[in-house]
Amino acid sequence: MVRKIMIVEDDQPILDLMDLLIRKLGYEPVLVPNGLEALELIKKEAPALVLLDIMMTPINGWEFLEKLRGEYGMRQIPVILFTASPLVDEKMEKMKDPHLGVLTKPVSLADLKAGIARYLG
Amino acid sequence: MERNIRISGYSISHTDLIRFIIIAALTLFCILITTFSISRDLETIYAQLFYFPIIYATYFYPQRGLYFAGGCAIVYEMFAYIYIFPDTGGMIYVTLQALLFVCIGAMVAYVSEKLNTSESQTRSIVEKSQLGIILFDKNDFSIRLSNTHLEHMLGYTAEDLAKMTFPQLFATQQDQQRFYDALGPGEEIANFETLFLTRKKEPVWVNLSWNRITENLISCTVVNINAFKLAKLAADEIDARYKQVSDSLPTSIIIIRNQMIVYANPSFTAFSGYEPDELLGKDPLTLIHPDDQADFTKACQLAETPSLPPARSEIRFLIKSKKTRYATLFFSTILQDESPAVLINLVDIPERESTQERAQLDKRRKRGLISTFAYELRTPLQPIMGYINLLMQDPEKYGVTEETRLILDRCAKSVDRESQIINQMLELSVIGTGKVSLEYTVFSVPELLKTIINAGKYGTEATITIDVPQDLTFDADKKKIATVLDTMLSNAVKYSMPPRTVQVIYRSSPGDPMHNLSIKDNGIGITDARLDEIFEPFSVPCPGENNMKFDKIGLSLAIAKKYIKLHGGYISVDSIKGLETTFGIHIPKQRPEEV
Structure with a gap:
């Protein structure tokens, strides 16, 4: 069975790209344009991993993560912050979440593969 | 008592005269009466009359009064003997009478002397006092007594004052009223400051203190505070x-x-x-x-x-x-x-406050601004990089020919470079300042050099000789040292002139606390003037120089300098224009203690 990877991203060109890249890497992409929708879908879709953009509305990546780990109780699901912002690393390090990683845009196909492989083997 | 004390030079002699007349008249009267009574055998009744002039005289003039009493005794005895002689009993009686005159005179003189002494002392104290002293009646405010000091102070004579009332001394109605108000209930008032008028109608500042000494008399001291008050x-x-x-x-x-x-x-x-x-x-x-x-x-x-x-x-x-x-x-x-x-x-200094706050705000703004810049610059690179990767991964699927593959490869390198420049900019900006932590490990230097040379394919472009001990290790942040070495090697290869030769040389004596690793090329060289500038990020090229080549150094040397400085070391550079350039990396052999 093909594992699902949920991509939460509000930038359509990147969603379009990720659709192709994730497929290329052999996973089934679940494309979601915002955090709230992602939270609605996450139980139903049950992805193996979440690629999460940070700068989004109406809730940003951090808020999504907080709800996911808190209210939704999904503490084990790997989340890779997928961002172009340089301030993410510092904040991420403070969170000390073993199931949280970061990939800084632009990410090459090789880096993306390696990044996902860290969690999904 | 008051009447006596008020006697001054002229009036005393006047009074003395009156007293003298009184004494003389009384004495004459006594002699006449005594002579008359003795001649009529009535002496026992009238001899006592002599007591009056004797008491009067000895009271006012104790010493001279006593002589007077003695005189009276002698006179009385002489007259008495004339008439009584030779009656022995009568003579003894008369003698005793005469002695009694002297005794009474002495007693009165003694008492008077006592009284006069204390009275004259009091008089003297009041008279010679350096304070103005004035006594006035509580009911009609008539002045009963004043001393010379007060008289001099105000320019009045004792007679003038005797005719005045105390409130007349005040300069104004208001001051008088203040005085009446203060006097009202108070038995004692101290330091009542007011203005008096002198006889010449000049105002004088005085400090009054008063208290009641008898039922109707109030004693008041007057201090001249004019000079002090005017100064104040x-x-x-x-x-x-x-x-x-x-x-x-x-x-x-x-x-x-x-x-x-x-x-x-x-x-x-x-x-x-x-x-x-x-x-x-x-x-x-x-x-x-x-x-x-x-x-x-x-x-x-x-x-x-x-x-x-x-x-x-x-x-x-x-x-x-x-x-x-x-x-x-x-x-x-x-x-x-x-x-x-x-x-x-x-x-x-309101600016200071805002300067500090502004600096804080500026730093936050800068972080925000740079972060946004980086975000905005990086995001569009993602699809470019992603699609290029995709095309190159599946050339058949997307109809990519060998020629397009070369083009795509060049595009990918450009995107890489763009991405790298953004990262370097961030590293040198305020965002990079927070990351000062070094991850120390002990690693082999020759191995690291080999890895870098292989990864950068520098060996294919230049002849690289490595003169480094095989067992050389550094205790440092391996990743950062690798970045520095990569920068150095990349520059050396890039700026050497064909045939390109690059030498990596390690030199350090056992006593030297530093590792000294130098990378030498046979390059274009750098003028002395530019030696410091090459480490400055975003430096403006020297006008008139062909700076294009150096522009390509970009930010990597600035980052190298920063990394080596973090280790407590420094980078040296030595260059002969048109011949060679040597970059030296110097880092401490010992890891700093606090790390």
Whole structure:
């Protein structure tokens, strides 16, 4: 069975790209344009991993993560912050979440593969 | 008693004359009566008449009165003997009578002397007192007594004063009224300051203190305070003028005495936010930022040395709204109400406060701005990089020919470079300043060099000789040292001239605390003027030079410098223009203790 990877991203060109890249890497992409929708879908879709953009509305990546780990109780699901912002690393390090990683845009196909492989083997 | 004391030079002799006449008349009368009575054998009844002149005389003039008594005794005896002789009993009686005259005279003289002594002492005290003394009647205010000091003070004679009432001495109706009000219930009043008028109608400031000495008599001391009062009025006027000036000054002024604020002008109250009455009596230190209290106290003490110019200090104030405000303070010592006080002139420095806040804000803004820039620059690179990767991964699927593959490869390299430049910019910007931590490990230097050379394919472009001990290890942040070495090698290869040769040389004696690794190329060289500039990020190229080549160094040397500095080392550069350039990396052999 093909594992699902949920991509939460509000930038359509990147969603379009990720659709192709994730497929290329052999996973089934679940494309979601915002955090709230992602939270609605996450139980139903049950992805193996979440690629999460940070700068989004109406809730940003951090808020999504907080709800996911808190209210939704999904503490084990790997989340890779997928961002172009340089301030993410510092904040991420403070969170000390073993199931949280970061990939800084632009990410090459090789880096993306390696990044996902860290969690999904 | 009053009548006696008021006797002065002229009137005493006048009184003496009257007394002399009285005594003489009485004596004459006694002699006549005695002679008459003795001749009629009535002596036993009338001899006692002599007591009157004797008592009168000895009372007023004790010494001379006693001689007078003796005289009277002799005269009386002489006359008596003439008539009584040779009656022995009568003679003894007369002798005893005469002796009794002297005894009575002596007794009265003694008592009078006693009385006179104390009275003359009192008179002398009052008369010679350096205070003006005046006695007046409580009911009609008539002046009963005054001393010469008072008379001189006001220019009146004793007679003038005797005809006056006490309130007439006051200069104005208001002063009189104040006096009546003060007199009313009070038995004793001290330090009642008022204006008197002299005989020449000149005003004199006096200080009155009075108390009641008998039921109707009030004794009042009068001190001339004219000079003092005029000086004080003048000083008060200066004070008032000074206060008027300081009250309207735009700069803040406070005066501190005995660790208390005794004056604060309106500018200071506005500055501090406190009401004037909240400030007065307050310890100034409660207004000073705890870190600046020592400076403030020191400046106050310095100000007490008058030879020094006003001490100046920058102090943080805690104003009422709990905010901190900066001010430059000028301390100087002044006399305030005749005691030394510290005057502080305070110049508000609102800019300072905002400068610090602005710097903080600027830093936050810069972080935000740079972060946004990076975000905006990186995001569009993602699809470019992603699609290029995709096309190159599946050339058949997307119909990519070998020629397009080459083009796509060049595109990918450009995107890589763009991405790398953004990362370098971030590393050198405020965002990179927070990341100062180094991850120390011990690693082999020859191995690291090999890895870098292989990864960068530098060996294919230049002949690289490595003169480094095979067992050389560094205790440092491997990743950062790798970045530095990569920069050095990449530059050396890039800027050497064909045939390109690059030498990596390690030199260090056992006593040398530093590792010294140099990378030498046979390159174009760098002019001395540019040697420092090449490490400056975003440096502006020298005008007139062909700087294009150096522009490609980009930010990597600045980052290399930063990384080596973080390790506690430095980068040296030595160049002969058109011949060679040597970059030296110097880092401590020992890991710093605190890391």
